[in-house]
Amino acid sequence: xxDASAPSASPPRKSLMQTLEVDTRLLxxxxxxxxxxxxxxxxxxxxxxxxxxxxxxxxxxxSVAIMATGMVFVxxxxxxxxxxxxxxxxxSAMMAMxxxxxxxxxxxDLGDPWIAPLAILAGLATGAAIGALQGYxxxxxxxxxxxxxxxxxxxxxxxxxYLTNGQTIGPLDENxxxxxxIGGTLGTTGSWILGLIAVVVACMAIWSARRSRIxxxxxxxxxxAEAAMMALSAVxxxxxxxxxxxxxVPSRVLQRDFQAxxxxxxxxxxxxxxxxxxxxxxxxxxxxxxxxxxxxxxGRYIFATGGNPDAAELSGINTRLLTVKVFAIMGMLAxxxxxxxxxxxxxxxxxxxxxxxxRVIAAAVIGGTALAGGMGTIYGAILGALIMQSLxxxxxxxxxxxxxxxxxxxxxxxxAVLVDILYRKRMGAR
Amino acid sequence: MVDRSGTPLVELRDIHIAFGxxxxxxxxxxxxxxxxxxxxxxxxGAGKSTLIKCLSGAYRQxxxxxxxxxxxxxxxxxxxARDYNIETIYQTLALADNLDAASNLFLGRExxxxxxxxxxxAMEAETRKIMxxxxxxxxxxxxxxxxxxxxxxxxVAIARAVYFEAKxxxxxxxxxxxxPQETQMVAELIQELKKDGLGIFLIDHDVHQVKRLCDRAAxxxxxxxxxxxxxxxxxxxxxxxxxIAGKTPDHLAA
Numbered sequence: 001x002x003d004a005s006a007p008s009a010s011p012p013r014k015s016l017m018q019t020l021e022v023d024t025r026l027l028x029x030x031x032x033x034x035x036x037x038x039x040x041x042x043x044x045x046x047x048x049x050x051x052x053x054x055x056x057x058x059x060x061x062x063s064v065a066i067m068a069t070g071m072v073f074v075x076x077x078x079x080x081x082x083x084x085x086x087x088x089x090x091x092s093a094m095m096a097m098x099x100x101x102x103x104x105x106x107x108x109d110l111g112d113p114w115i116a117p118l119a120i121l122a123g124l125a126t127g128a129a130i131g132a133l134q135g136y137x138x139x140x141x142x143x144x145x146x147x148x149x150x151x152x153x154x155x156x157x158x159x160x161x162y163l164t165n166g167q168t169i170g171p172l173d174e175n176x177x178x179x180x181x182i183g184g185t186l187g188t189t190g191s192w193i194l195g196l197i198a199v200v201v202a203c204m205a206i207w208s209a210r211r212s213r214i215x216x217x218x219x220x221x222x223x224x225a226e227a228a229m230m231a232l233s234a235v236x237x238x239x240x241x242x243x244x245x246x247x248x249v250p251s252r253v254l255q256r257d258f259q260a261x262x263x264x265x266x267x268x269x270x271x272x273x274x275x276x277x278x279x280x281x282x283x284x285x286x287x288x289x290x291x292x293x294x295x296x297x298x299g300r301y302i303f304a305t306g307g308n309p310d311a312a313e314l315s316g317i318n319t320r321l322l323t324v325k326v327f328a329i330m331g332m333l334a335x336x337x338x339x340x341x342x343x344x345x346x347x348x349x350x351x352x353x354x355x356x357x358x359r360v361i362a363a364a365v366i367g368g369t370a371l372a373g374g375m376g377t378i379y380g381a382i383l384g385a386l387i388m389q390s391l392x393x394x395x396x397x398x399x400x401x402x403x404x405x406x407x408x409x410x411x412x413x414x415x416a417v418l419v420d421i422l423y424r425k426r427m428g429a430r
Numbered sequence: 431m432v433d434r435s436g437t438p439l440v441e442l443r444d445i446h447i448a449f450g451x452x453x454x455x456x457x458x459x460x461x462x463x464x465x466x467x468x469x470x471x472x473x474x475g476a477g478k479s480t481l482i483k484c485l486s487g488a489y490r491q492x493x494x495x496x497x498x499x500x501x502x503x504x505x506x507x508x509x510x511a512r513d514y515n516i517e518t519i520y521q522t523l524a525l526a527d528n529l530d531a532a533s534n535l536f537l538g539r540e541x542x543x544x545x546x547x548x549x550x551x552a553m554e555a556e557t558r559k560i561m562x563x564x565x566x567x568x569x570x571x572x573x574x575x576x577x578x579x580x581x582x583x584x585x586v587a588i589a590r591a592v593y594f595e596a597k598x599x600x601x602x603x604x605x606x607x608x609x610p611q612e613t614q615m616v617a618e619l620i621q622e623l624k625k626d627g628l629g630i631f632l633i634d635h636d637v638h639q640v641k642r643l644c645d646r647a648a649x650x651x652x653x654x655x656x657x658x659x660x661x662x663x664x665x666x667x668x669x670x671x672x673x674i675a676g677k678t679p680d681h682l683a684a
Binding site: 305 | 486488507508509512518520522523524525526527528529533534537538539540542546547548551552554555
């Protein structure tokens, strides 16, 4: 046993996991994810865990994962949002029209560097406004969120349709397309630098949390446990970067690039893709949302309201305004997901984001967000989205028929919730 | 004895509250002096909790005025009540079960770092201090309050009121869910707070407890005030008579 070597200061012996203070639920999810990956890897003769597939899996997950982080807040406050897929479509339509007709009509040339940021801003504002409107209907007029967003599911899908007259709009602005995934990556050197920065930040976060506990004379983990956590996060971050860097840009694409610049490609020249901008965006969203959830009053009030709405209200929290804020955040994240989704396709179509609401809710729930409210984590939801996407694309690679794919995904969702209920019973919490 | 010569800490004057056609509180006036405990007695549905909720900001009265230290105040929300140093310990305790003791204690009034983030370590340290005074056996600082016993939950709710230096404390059946030992703890705490000059409204069913802990008792029936009596002037039977029959004891009826 590893912990036998540690000086046993406290009489009741702790297991290795307890000493490391690893979240067992997180461990279970990572375990489930690992099993899914390994099984598909065996069934596809090693094609599942290639850098190419890992890269694709990552960029396919981003859009749903971004929305799932917002859905955690919605579900934690005991609401639901069924409209995110349609909201994504409206935001996407808005941004597509901005790029192809509104901004050019205002005098900006196609390809102008201002087009992408202005279009994105308009999209985010649209998403936040729609979300806030739905939040107002739920919070102030007390219409159940299920009904408001079920209505929204129909309304926003068709507002998007109306905005574009049902046409597919494309191609989108070149700079805008950089956020789609394969079209915009950091490159290998940039990715390594980013990875190293992330490792330093992770280690500093672990260390400063420890310092703060020591300052208030709270018990802390042994130093080796902290070091182990740091090493673990370093391996995870750098391993992820290494895999994304290992995916080589096809040589004919490189050749074309060199030709476009009027140069000839040197013999044996290779280039890795590295971390896509869309993944950077997801990481940024995850960090911000985690900070909001854990370290801000807003996050504290969201969880308190989910745990006991009456108590929150009696504590002076404006739970109605809180509902508006939560839905506005959800709407803005749906718009952000719309950026990634439409940029990845390079055009806007009417059916963009169809059924995404179910994927997003499933990701949040598989990630351990309790529908009864008050419980959920951002990283869990992202991991949930990754598990869902792995299942889906793994089955497609193995050649499972389309109907069976959906049957399996549906069954997994129900099973995940059952496992979660059993786990909570065993842990004695509620 | 309580000095009732000065301005009352709180005065509720002619409060009316109706829900639909039902008069929950009908023209009730009560006052409370510093260092005094006033018991509110009555059946379920007599209107005690409703009356007190317009002081704690959970309800608005339809008519009638609230005075704090002689000044007329307008309490719209629980936040307003807190600004007047009115703290309430609700019967349901009003705790968010999924959060730990420190988060509950500071809910709505979090301590923040210079950057505006919630300062969990500082809040836990403060919680450890106050709990060391109120309930030295309390150890479960990291667990959500759903994992605590009834007494421990109660002490979190009390700590919340005491920590923020309440001047006026409202306790809605604070001992209803407690064992004898924990009830004793609450009784001792009330005596201690009284000494510090707080005014306490104690809502209770138990006439013995009211006689033991309170200075005066206000009895309500069907939304109306039956009478306010000095507990030393009445027997428990007199109090029961007021609660059940709604009539003031003969020797006090002028």
